[in-house]
Amino acid sequence: MPPEPEIEHLVTAGTFELDGGSWEVENNVWIIANDREAVVIDPAHDAPAIAAAVGDRRVLAIICTHAHNDHVNAAPELAELTGAPIFLHPDDLPLWKQAHPGDHPDEELRDGQRITVGGLYLHIRHTPGHSPGGVSVYVPALDAVFTGDTLFQGGPGATGRSFSDFPTIIRSIRERLLVLPPETVVYTGHGPTTTIGEEAPHLEEWVTRGH
Structure with missing residues (x-):
């Protein structure tokens, strides 16, 4: 029997562009893999580095939690390097x-x-707000949820730009993430991890702050 998959982490750097603005950012790229198979979550900025981290393991899926360019800009090249399909919620196609005119x-x-x-x-959970097709990836066996830019340590993702809504x-x-077990580790799109239990008590503070 091959070993149970584990969570591997890569940080890549590049540019986030939206609504005419441009920001230098660092992104978390998450790999769930054993010694044979892998899934990549959020292929950001540097396809060769991600492919090198995967090595000779078979990539079953490239999952995009949402389609902001800093989370998907390496997706087509990584798909070419690995032969893996790119998965995206259709509400994020715009x-x-x-990011990729003429590609799909x-x-x-x-x-x-x-x-x-x-x-x-x-398990795929549709968690819109930061973008219309944002998803989170819940892995009960690893006590893990990969939230992209929906939930961070200290609050929700940004909603001040196009296609977003507070x-x-x-x-x-409230309905898709904080209902998970409190020990669930939140693996975010940028910055440090947190847990559902650490973030849940602060929901009403975020609501007040957001208004």
């Missing part, structure tokens, strides 16, 4: 087309969908 993801992500790697189930992201966090 953002994807800004291979597969649609759907709420309730399950993707397997190394015998583990990855009440929607609060609803997603």
